[in-house]
Amino acid sequence: MSDGGTRWQGQTGGGSFGIRAVSYLVKNFGASFVYFFMAFAIPFYVFSKNGGRRAVFDFYRNRMGFGRWKAFRSLWGCYYCFGKIVVDKFASYGGATGRYELEMDEAASAVQKEIHASGDGAIIISAHVGNLEALGTLFSQHDKECFCTVYGGEHEEILKKRAEALKANHIHLIPVGEDTDYLFEINNALDEGGVILMMADRMTEGARGLWCSLFGKETEIPAGAFALSVKMDVPIYTAFVMRTGHCRYKVFWEKVDLQDADSSDKDRMVARAGVFCGRLEEIVRRYPLQWFNFYDFWK
Amino acid sequence: MEKEDIRKTVCRFLVDEIELDEDKLEDDARLKEDLGIDSLDFVDIVVICEREFGFKIKPEEMKNVKTLGQFYDYIGEKLG
Numbered sequence: 001m002s003d004g005g006t007r008w009q010g011q012t013g014g015g016s017f018g019i020r021a022v023s024y025l026v027k028n029f030g031a032s033f034v035y036f037f038m039a040f041a042i043p044f045y046v047f048s049k050n051g052g053r054r055a056v057f058d059f060y061r062n063r064m065g066f067g068r069w070k071a072f073r074s075l076w077g078c079y080y081c082f083g084k085i086v087v088d089k090f091a092s093y094g095g096a097t098g099r100y101e102l103e104m105d106e107a108a109s110a111v112q113k114e115i116h117a118s119g120d121g122a123i124i125i126s127a128h129v130g131n132l133e134a135l136g137t138l139f140s141q142h143d144k145e146c147f148c149t150v151y152g153g154e155h156e157e158i159l160k161k162r163a164e165a166l167k168a169n170h171i172h173l174i175p176v177g178e179d180t181d182y183l184f185e186i187n188n189a190l191d192e193g194g195v196i197l198m199m200a201d202r203m204t205e206g207a208r209g210l211w212c213s214l215f216g217k218e219t220e221i222p223a224g225a226f227a228l229s230v231k232m233d234v235p236i237y238t239a240f241v242m243r244t245g246h247c248r249y250k251v252f253w254e255k256v257d258l259q260d261a262d263s264s265d266k267d268r269m270v271a272r273a274g275v276f277c278g279r280l281e282e283i284v285r286r287y288p289l290q291w292f293n294f295y296d297f298w299k
Numbered sequence: 300m301e302k303e304d305i306r307k308t309v310c311r312f313l314v315d316e317i318e319l320d321e322d323k324l325e326d327d328a329r330l331k332e333d334l335g336i337d338s339l340d341f342v343d344i345v346v347i348c349e350r351e352f353g354f355k356i357k358p359e360e361m362k363n364v365k366t367l368g369q370f371y372d373y374i375g376e377k378l379g
Contacts, residue, residue: 180338180361183341187345191355208337223339
């Protein structure tokens with residue numbers, strides 16, 4: 001979680017001790033045990049992360065249009081749901097509960113087949129909702145190499161655990177730093193027919209952005225994924241993996257299919273970003289407790 | 300390809316695609332600090348180099364390329 005500022009600060013909260021503790025408990029006592037005790041830790045997070053609490057409450061109140069009481073309940077539900085997903089992730093890292101159970105409808109299955117059958121590169125974009133890491137299960141069953149961009153300043157412990165867990169799934173991490181090395185890695189991966197997985201919702205300091213309407217208000221989202229898709233002429237897909245039960249998730253996968261080859265690069269980028277925001281809004285309205293941007297997203 | 304041809308091609312795409320001011324395109328202009336080329340501009344540069352000069356930029360080779368003049372030399376060496 002962030003500390004509730006107006007830009008994503010770039011690190012998952014909890015610190016190394018917290019990460020190790022959750023990892024140990026999940027491995028030795030099981031995920032259900034940790035879910036139960038985690039409920040007692042939620043007030044600590046809700047009350048200690050003041051800015052985050054306010055931002056999440058305002059999101060439910062002003063963007064989702066919930067009444068005061070529903071927004072308050074949703075705030076707690078959101079933190080609890082976030083905790084459960086963190087536990088699911090650690091269960092998956094440790095192999096305590098095996099792989100995630102993923103559910104897909106026919107349209108999403110068709111998109112999955114299209115991506116895996118294609119020899120060309122593709123970009124999959126998502127947001128900080130649900131649990132995108134669960135998508136890795138789908139790549140473990142195919143030879144398609146997947147490259148996931150991650151913030152380079154993230155906790156070393158988190159990056160290490162992710163890298164270990166994802167390696168077997170044909171997923172490689174590309175840390176995004178201040179130099180441009182990661183762009184060359186992305187370019188090479190796309191040229192070799194790989195899939196790039198990117199979060200496309202959070203602006204970081206210095207990133208170039210695109211303005212789009214989300215939940216009825218203009219906000220800036222990072223231009224990177226959309227620029228790469230347009231400049232490198234590769235297809236772009238949206239993917240959201242939403243929690244429906246213990247280690248059970250539903251995959252929402254769609255192509256951003258726009259017939260706009262004659263438009264300018266800028267217009268094509270904005271159009272793709274608009275489709276992404278539309279789909280993000282739709283999925284969050286369906287799973288409102290799985291919105292995990294703990295800062296003022298619209299400032 | 301002569302260095303002057305490389306210079307003209309690079310300047311053209313920097314002006315047309317990245318919308319840089321032509322007057323700023325001096326040989327000793329630093330790519331990031333003076334020209335303000337950011338990571339997304341580098342995507343353009345990578346793509347355009349492939350299209351115009353037919354080779355792929357390797358990150359390790361770009362480590363020492365800090366100025367526009369060094370970039371022309373780098374392209375010259377790759378084409379040489």
